[in-house]
Amino acid sequence: MPYLFTCPHCQTKTQVDDRYSGHKGQCATCGGDITVPYFTDAGAVQASATRSATAKRNKSTGLFVAAGLAVVILACIVFAAIRYGGQTVAALTENRLRSASMKNLQEIATALNAYADEFGTYPPAYTTSANGTPLHSWRVLILPYLDEVELYDQFDLSKPWSDEANMSVAYQMPGVYEHPDTNAVGYSMVPAYYYLTGPGTLFPKGKPLGPEDVKDNGSQTILVIEGRPTISSGMWTEPVDMDYGKMQGLVGGAVGIEPGGWIPGGVAMATVDGRAHFLPIGTPASTFNALVTPAGNEPLADDTLD
Known part of the structure; x- marks a missing residue:
């Protein structure tokens, strides 16, 4: 050759x-x-050297491509984390708060129903003195049904909630009345759960209704709900609830007037059957209003509160 x-x-x-x-x-x-x-040996050496150099070039090229691809993937991950990570954390936080609040509501509803089983009606929105002066919120009246008998016994129910002796006891608010999102108010004596009061509700002025007065589906009638009405004292014992007559039924609407104000996505509530639910923002006002009335005979789909 x-x-x-x-x-x-x-x-x-x-x-x-x-x-x-x-x-x-x-x-x-x-x-x-x-x-x-010796051409044969030289050729073999040259060929070997050529193959080695080619392999090194191919390896270097492969490493360069792999490194470039890794950088691109990492950049995509960082971008996705920045864009969607915050949303994911916010959604997880909201779901956690929602679940915890619904658990509180279910416990409160169970206590309200236990009271109704004993007395035939739900506790009144507040007790009154002989001359009609409001004394104590319903939250005080159901303490024995929340396993808070010792706390209940410390209140002097013959005196107003604002009496000095009762105020000192009120600083022991049960955790079930506190919203899980304590950062929302920064004051732990503010309750998060309220009656809807007024004509057409379970709690009209005067005598409250009981389970037997609920002619609509009890699983679709609101018993207690999240809210943030103005409480002058910031105390859970103050006789304050949410006036249904001032509402338009806008879930997540004007804070202090409409239901909600705690969780951005909607409002948690409990129905007469003792179950807790979550109404999202955008729920039609007609649906909310139908859920309020105990005997309005408004038709609601079976899956309204699914």
């Missing part, structure tokens, strides 16, 4: 057959002494 040989003296290139590998002689052009190299 012929190989290309270059004279080291005159740089003349000549085709030399590989059978002359290792032979000595003189260059046909310049007459200089030459030694023909």
Whole structure:
């Protein structure tokens, strides 16, 4: 097999057959002494070197491409984390608060129903003195049904909630009345759960109604709900609830007037059957109003509160 040989003296290139590998002689052009190299070994070495260099180049190229791809993927992950991570954390936080608040409401509803089982009606929105002065919220009256008998016994129910002796006791508010999002108010004596009072509700002015007065579906009639009405004292014992007559039924509407104000996505509530539910913002006012009335005979789909 012929190989290309270059004279080291005159740089003349000549085709030399590989059978002359290792032979000595003189260059046909310049007459200089030459030694023909072993072409087979040299070719093998050169081929090996070429393959090694090629492999290194391919490896380097592969590493470069892999590194570039890793950078692109990392950039995408960082972008997604920045764009969607905050939303995910917010959604998880809202779901946690919603579940915890619904648990509180279910416990309160159970206590209200236990009171009704004993007395035939739900506790009044507040007790009154002989001359009609409001004394204590219903939240005080159901303390024994929340396993808070010892706390209940410390109140003097013959005196107003604002009496000095009763105020000192009120600083022991049961945790079930406190909203899980304590950062929303920064004051732990503010209750988060209220009656809806007024004509057409379970709690009209005067005598409250009881489970037997609920002619609509009890699983679709509101018993107690989240709210943030103005409480001058900031105390859970103050006789304050939410006036249904001032509402338009807008879930998450004007804070202090409409239901909600705690969780951005809607409002948690409990129905007469003792179950807790969540009404999202955007719930039609007609649906909310139908859920308030205990005997309005408004038709609601079975899955309204699913």
